Amino acid sequence: MTSRQFAISLFALLCALCAQSPAAPKPNVLFLAIDDQNDWIGCLGGHPQVKTPNIDRLARRGTLFTNAHCQAPLCNPSRSSLLTGLRPSSTGIHGLAPGIRDVDATKHHVTLPQTFTSVGYFTYTCGKIYHDGSVKPKDRAAEFNEWGPAPGQGRPAQRINKLPPPQHPAMDWGPFPEKDEDGGDFKIATAAMEALQKAPKDKPFFIGCGFRLPHVPCFAPPKWFDLYPDATLQMPPLKPGDRDDTPRFSWYLHWKLPEPRLVTLEKLNEIRPLVRAYLASISYMDAQVGRVLDALDATGRAQDTIIVLWSDHGWHLGEKGITGKNTLWDRSTRVPLIFAGPGIVKAAKCGRPAELLDMFPTLLELAGLPARPDLEGHSLVPQLKNAAAPRPWPAITTHNQGNHGIRTEQWRYIRYADGSEELYDMARDPNEWTNLAADPKHAKAKADLAKWLPKKDVPAVPDSKHRILTYDPQTKAVVWEDEPVKASDPVPVF
Numbered sequence: 339m340t341s342r343q344f345a346i347s348l349f350a351l352l353c354a355l356c357a358q359s360p361a362a363p364k365p366n367v368l369f370l371a372i373d374d375q376n377d378w379i380g381c382l383g384g385h386p387q388v389k390t391p392n393i394d395r396l397a398r399r400g401t402l403f404t405n406a407h408c409q410a411p412l413c414n415p416s417r418s419s420l421l422t423g424l425r426p427s428s429t430g431i432h433g434l435a436p437g438i439r440d441v442d443a444t445k446h447h448v449t450l451p452q453t454f455t456s457v458g459y460f461t462y463t464c465g466k467i468y469h470d471g472s473v474k475p476k477d478r479a480a481e482f483n484e485w486g487p488a489p490g491q492g493r494p495a496q497r498i499n500k501l502p503p504p505q506h507p508a509m510d511w512g513p514f515p516e517k518d519e520d521g522g523d524f525k526i527a528t529a530a531m532e533a534l535q536k537a538p539k540d541k542p543f544f545i546g547c548g549f550r551l552p553h554v555p556c557f558a559p560p561k562w563f564d565l566y567p568d569a570t571l572q573m574p575p576l577k578p579g580d581r582d583d584t585p586r587f588s589w590y591l592h593w594k595l596p597e598p599r600l601v602t603l604e605k606l607n608e609i610r611p612l613v614r615a616y617l618a619s620i621s622y623m624d625a626q627v628g629r630v631l632d633a634l635d636a637t638g639r640a641q642d643t644i645i646v647l648w649s650d651h652g653w654h655l656g657e658k659g660i661t662g663k664n665t666l667w668d669r670s671t672r673v674p675l676i677f678a679g680p681g682i683v684k685a686a687k688c689g690r691p692a693e694l695l696d697m698f699p700t701l702l703e704l705a706g707l708p709a710r711p712d713l714e715g716h717s718l719v720p721q722l723k724n725a726a727a728p729r730p731w732p733a734i735t736t737h738n739q740g741n742h743g744i745r746t747e748q749w750r751y752i753r754y755a756d757g758s759e760e761l762y763d764m765a766r767d768p769n770e771w772t773n774l775a776a777d778p779k780h781a782k783a784k785a786d787l788a789k790w791l792p793k794k795d796v797p798a799v800p801d802s803k804h805r806i807l808t809y810d811p812q813t814k815a816v817v818w819e820d821e822p823v824k825a826s827d828p829v830p831v832f
C-alpha cells in the first residue's frame with residue numbers, strides 16, 4: 339500500500355467510526371498467541387493424553403476451528419502473514435528475517451494491531467506476538483500503545499538432555515524451573531493480567547499476549563511432567579519408511595535444522611523425554627491461559643470482549659522422521675484457532691478450512707470496522723454464527739517460493755518447486771502415510787486442488803535469512819541457507 343492509499347483507508351476508517359452513534363460500543367479484543375503449538379490440545383484430539391483444561395473451556399465458550407492452518411510453517415513468516423493479512427507468497431517474507439518494516443512490500447502496510455491503535459483502542463502487547471526483534475524499537479509505538487515484558491523461560495545452570503555438540507541452546511528439554519512463577523510464560527500471563535486491570539474503562543482495548551511454550555527449549559516446572567508419567571506415555575503414531583513415498587524435494591524444505599531428526603533422538607533415548615517435555619510445556623502454558631481468562635472475567639468486561647486464541651504453526655515429534663516445523667504436512671500446519679465472545683456461537687466446532695490470515699478480516703468485521711480489500715484472508719464471521727456455513731476456500735501454506743500445501747476438508751495436496759507432488763486423502767489417512775499423487779484415479783482431484791496454488795509467488799525478499807530455500811528451474815540448482823545441495827548428497831542425519 340502506498341502512503342496515499344494508507345491515508346485514504348485511514349480516512350475511510352475514521353468516517354465509518356464517526357458515522358456510528360457515539361454510544362455504539364466497540365468490543366474489546368484479547369488476542370492470545372501460542373508458539374509452535376500443534377494440534378496436541380484436548381479439544382483438537384491431537385494427542386490422547388494431553389491435558390489443556392483451560393483452552394478446552396475457552397473452546398466451550400466459543401467456536402473451535404478444527405481444520406485451521408498457518409500460512410507458513412515458521413515463526414516470522416507466519417506471524418508476518420497473519421498480522422499483515424498477506425500471504426508469504428505475496429510479500430516474499432519466507433525467513434526468520436527481515437521483519438515487515440524492513441520489506442518494501444509491507445513497510446507502510448497497516449497491520450492488525452496498528453488498525454486498532456489507529457482507531458483509538460488502548461493497545462498493549464506482552465510476550466511474543468511479532469517474531470522477536472522483527473519490529474524495531476523506533477517502529478513499536480505505531481503497532482501497540484504499550485509494549486510489556488517478553489521474557490523467555492530461562493535456563494538451568496547445566497543442560498538437561500543428552501544431545502551431543504553442537505548443542506544448540508534452544509534444543510533442550512526437561513523439568514525447569516522449580517516453581518511456576520519463575521517461568522517466562524507465567525510472567526507473560528501476569529503482565530497481560532495487569533494490562534487487563536489497568537486498561538482504561540472509557541475506551542475499548544486490544545491486548546495481545548504471546549506465550550512462548552511449547553516452543554523449544556521445552557522447560558516446564560516438575561509438577562507438569564508428573565501429569566505424564568513415562569511408564570504410561572503414549573508416543574505419536576509413526577510409520578517406518580514413511581518418507582519412502584515422499585519426494586526428495588520434501589527433504590530440502592528442512593535440509594538442515596537445529597531440531598534433531600528422529601533417528602538421532604531414538605539413538606540417544608531422547609524422543610520419549612522430548613514428547614513428555616512438549617506435553618508438560620503445553621499444560622504449563624495452558625494454566626497461564628487460564629490465569630488470563632480468569633483475570634478477564636474479574637474485570638467484568640468479558641461479555642464485551644472477543645477472545646481469539648491461535649498458534650503460529652505446528653511441530654513434528656518424530657512424524658515423517660523429523661522434529662520441528664518447516665514442512666507442508668498437517669503436523670506442521672494444523673493449529674488451534676478459537677474465537678469466543680459476543681455474537682459467537684458457543685461450544686461449536688467448525689471443520690471448514692480456515693487460515694490464520696483470516697483472523698484480520700474477521701476481527702475487523704466483529705469490531706464493526708471497514709473491510710480491507712487489500713487483505714488476502716476471508717472473514718470467518720459466517721462460521722462464527724453457524725459452524726456449518728459453507729466456505730469455498732482451502733487453507734494454503736507456503737514454505738519458500740514454489741512450495742505450497744493446499745488443504746481442503748478431504749484432501750492435502752502439496753506441490754514443490756521442482757514440480758514433485760504429494761496427495762493425501764485426509765478423511766481416510768489423517769496421518770498422511772500414503773502419497774496418492776501418482777495414482778491416475780486421483781488426477782481430477784489433483785488438478786482441482788492445483789487451481790488454488792498461489793498465482794502470485796514471489797522469491798524471498800533481499801536480506802532474507804535462516805531457513806531460506808531456493809530452486810532454479812533452469813539449472814535445477816537447490817540452495818539451502820546459502821549452501822548448494824547436490825542431487826547426490828545424502829539426507830543429513832542430525
Ligand SMILES: [Ca+2]
Binds near residue numbers: 651
Ligand atoms: Ca513459532
